[in-house]
Amino acid sequence: MANKANETVMPPFTTFNFLVELNVAGRSSPLCSAAFAECSGLEMSMELKTIREGGNNTQPIHLQGKLSYGQLALKRGMTTTFDLWTWFEDVLQRKGDWWNVSAQVVMLGSNREPVATFVLTGCRPVQLRAPALNAKEGQIAIEEMTIAYETLRLEQ
Template identity: 60%
Template sequence: MASNAISARPFTTFNFVVLIDVDGVANGSTQVCAASFSECDGLEMTLEPKTIRAGGRNWGPVHLAGGVSYGQLALKRGMTTNLDLWKWFEKMVQNGQTGYRTSATVVIRASDQSDLAVFQLTGCLPVKLKAPALNAKDGLVAIEEMQIAYESLSLQGS
C-alpha cells in the first residue's frame, strides 16, 4: 500500500474563510468581508474543447484547448457585524462605477486552522446581494445570498 494513500490532513469543506478586499469601503481597512457564511459555492473553471475532425484520421477527432470560463461565487446564509458588503454593492452602482473590480480569497482550513488550499479570485464584481426574510421569530442578522462574478481563479501555494 502506498504511504500517501491516506492523508493525515483530509480536505474537508466545512471550515473555510472568504476574504474580500475593497478600497474605500471598510473603515480603516481594505478587507470588507467581515461576514461568516454557511455555504460557499462556485469555485469552478470550465475549459471548452475545440473539436477538429482531420481527414484520414478515422479513429477519432482531435481535441484542442479552447477558452476558459469561470463560475460565479455564491455565498449563502452569512452573518455579519457591519454593512460593508452592502456598501461595496452600492459603490458599484453609483456614478458610473460599474467597472470597479477587486480581488477575493477563499481559504479552506484544516481542523488545526492551518491552510489546506487557498484560491485567489481576481476581477471580482458583486452581481447579487439578497437580504433574508424579515421575521421577528428567527432573530437573524444576516445576508441570505451574495453572488460574485470573477474573471480568473488560481490555486495559490501549491
C-alpha cells in the first residue's frame, strides 16, 4: 500500500538554477538579457519595538516596527549589450523612463520549470563594477552589480 505522505514530497529547491530579469514598466522587452553566476540579497528585516509591561517582569511585548530590505547583488554576469551601463547612466542623469524598473528572480526546479519567483519593485542601480582588464585571463563582462529595491514579495 502506498503512503500518501510520500506522494506529496517534492524534491528540494536548488540554488544553482535561477533566472534574473529586469523589466521597465510599459515595455514589452526586458531591460537587458544578462546571465549571472551568483545572486544574493533577497532579504527583508523587521525592526521590533520592545515594550516592558509594568508588573510583568518575565515577558517583554514585541510590536512590529519598520521594514527594511537588502540590496540585490548580481555577480559574474555575461551580456552582449551595454544596457546595464546605459541604465545606470540614465538613472544618474534622470533621463528617460528608467525609474519604474522591477526585477524577477526565478528559482527553477530540476525540470527547469519555475517553482518560486521573487518580485522586486522600485529597483535602482547602486553599483556596477567591471572586471579587471587582463589579457591573460578570459574574464567576464560584469564583475558585480548591486541593485536597491523598495519592495520584495514571493510568488509561488
